[in-house]
Amino acid sequence: MLTAAQIRAARALLGWSQPALAAAAKLSLPTIVRMESQQGPGRSAAANVEAVQRALEDAGVCFIAPEGSGGGGPGVRLKHG
Incomplete structure (x- = not known):
């Protein structure tokens, strides 16, 4: 499951605004704002x-699960081009 921090970090890596992510994911801006808030995507x-x-993976983001992060918790990185 994605975390709010992963979504925010992925957007930052891509230089995307919340409206840009909403458009790429074909979701409303309030949905993106809510997913990035303390409520997180679990709700x-x-x-x-x-x-x-x-949408984020199609743009080149890789999500790192907690068990695959060497003890560092969940994260994100960009794919090698």
Whole structure:
């Protein structure tokens, strides 16, 4: 499951604004704002979380799961071009 921090970090790596992510994921801006808030994506519909993840991955983001981070927790990075 994605975290709010991962979504914010992924956007930062891409230089995307919240409206840009909303457009790429075909979701409303309030949905993106809510997913990045303290409530996090866990309160969103699974299809919305998948849409955000897919949009970010299509743009070149790799999500790092907590168990794959060497003890550093969940994270993000850009794919090698």
